Amino acid sequence: MLATMKIEEFPAIWYQAANCGGCSISIFNSVSPGIENILIDEIIPGKHINLRFHTTIMAAEGNAAVRLLENSKKANEDNYILIVEGAIPTAKNGTYGTTVNKDGKRVPMATQLQSLAQDASVIIALGTCAAFGGIAAAQPNPTGCMGVDQFLNARRITTPLINVPGCPPHPDWFTGTIASLLLYGPPKPEELDEYKRPKTFYNKPIHENCPRRAYFEEGKFATSFGELGCLNELGCKGPVTYADCPLRKWNNGINWCIGAGSPCISCCEPGFPDLVSPFYQKLNATSLPL
Numbered sequence: 001m002l003a004t005m006k007i008e009e010f011p012a013i014w015y016q017a018a019n020c021g022g023c024s025i026s027i028f029n030s031v032s033p034g035i036e037n038i039l040i041d042e043i044i045p046g047k048h049i050n051l052r053f054h055t056t057i058m059a060a061e062g063n064a065a066v067r068l069l070e071n072s073k074k075a076n077e078d079n080y081i082l083i084v085e086g087a088i089p090t091a092k093n094g095t096y097g098t099t100v101n102k103d104g105k106r107v108p109m110a111t112q113l114q115s116l117a118q119d120a121s122v123i124i125a126l127g128t129c130a131a132f133g134g135i136a137a138a139q140p141n142p143t144g145c146m147g148v149d150q151f152l153n154a155r156r157i158t159t160p161l162i163n164v165p166g167c168p169p170h171p172d173w174f175t176g177t178i179a180s181l182l183l184y185g186p187p188k189p190e191e192l193d194e195y196k197r198p199k200t201f202y203n204k205p206i207h208e209n210c211p212r213r214a215y216f217e218e219g220k221f222a223t224s225f226g227e228l229g230c231l232n233e234l235g236c237k238g239p240v241t242y243a244d245c246p247l248r249k250w251n252n253g254i255n256w257c258i259g260a261g262s263p264c265i266s267c268c269e270p271g272f273p274d275l276v277s278p279f280y281q282k283l284n285a286t287s288l289p290l
Contacts, residue, residue: 007042010048011076013053013072013082014053014054015116016055016085018109024056030174053065069100082159083123083126085127086136088113090146095108096142114155117159118159127167128165130148131164131196132271132272138273149163163195163197167272170245176201202243205239206264209247216232221233225261225262231264235282235283236258237269238263241269265279
């Protein structure tokens with residue numbers, strides 16, 4: 001009789017703060033493995049992600065959902081993966097972003113996240129809003145939104161953090177990060193770049209592997225959308241954006257932004273969208289590679 005392999009469970013809490021839901025939608029459209037495989041199967045033999053809380057796809061709502069979140073935290077203290085989607089509103093004690101009622105009072109996202117972050121084993125900031133503030137923190141930012149890293153530093157929380165930016169992030173970036181966690185645990189410092197992004201996915205400028213790179217070298221630049229040529233004159237931010245989009249592509253490897261004729265808008269970088277706006281304005285010469 002064959003021995004039954006013991007499956008190691010990795011509880012996960014997916015907390016959504018100031019976000020549009022686009023990061024979840026992107027991840028749920030994962031193709032290989034599909035989201036059903038990630039949530040139900042062992043994506044690593046003998047190891048299984050047990051998603052305990054996600055407001056978009058869970059059946060529970062209201063008080064039942066609140067109890068589930070609290071019970072999941074207590075039952076798995078110091079042993080759960082915390083996935084954060086969206087920036088954290090902090091202005092006026094976080095009153096611009098609340099999620100639940102407790103004892104008749106609205107609980108700010110910032111308060112809930114602080115409690116969850118302190119007891120997590122590792123945190124994944126999924127999407128640019130969670131990683132760096134993103135669109136939610138764009139000027140004038142009246143809600144005081146900030147990324148998870150800035151939030152943790154302000155509250156002296158030292159839980160290991162992995163940033164997986166993108167607006168939205170590619171499903172493979174998330175799945176690969178989860179698989180690495182299950183195999184090896186939290187990444188070593190040398191495996192992350194200066195912005196705590198996995199070097200596996202964010203290690204080279206898009207410009208380096210762009211299929212229009214030859215046009216750049218030849219000095220052939222498109223001056224209107226739909227023309228052949230490098231898209232630098234139309235505002236492409238590929239030279240200052242680190243991601244593997246040219247190699248990985250999107251929609252199951254069908255296409256990607258530049259492949260569809262659009263300039264890269266640098267959605268994986270800190271300061272997006274403010275520092276890379278206007279999107280369709282040419283980069284300064286000092287930003288271009290030699």
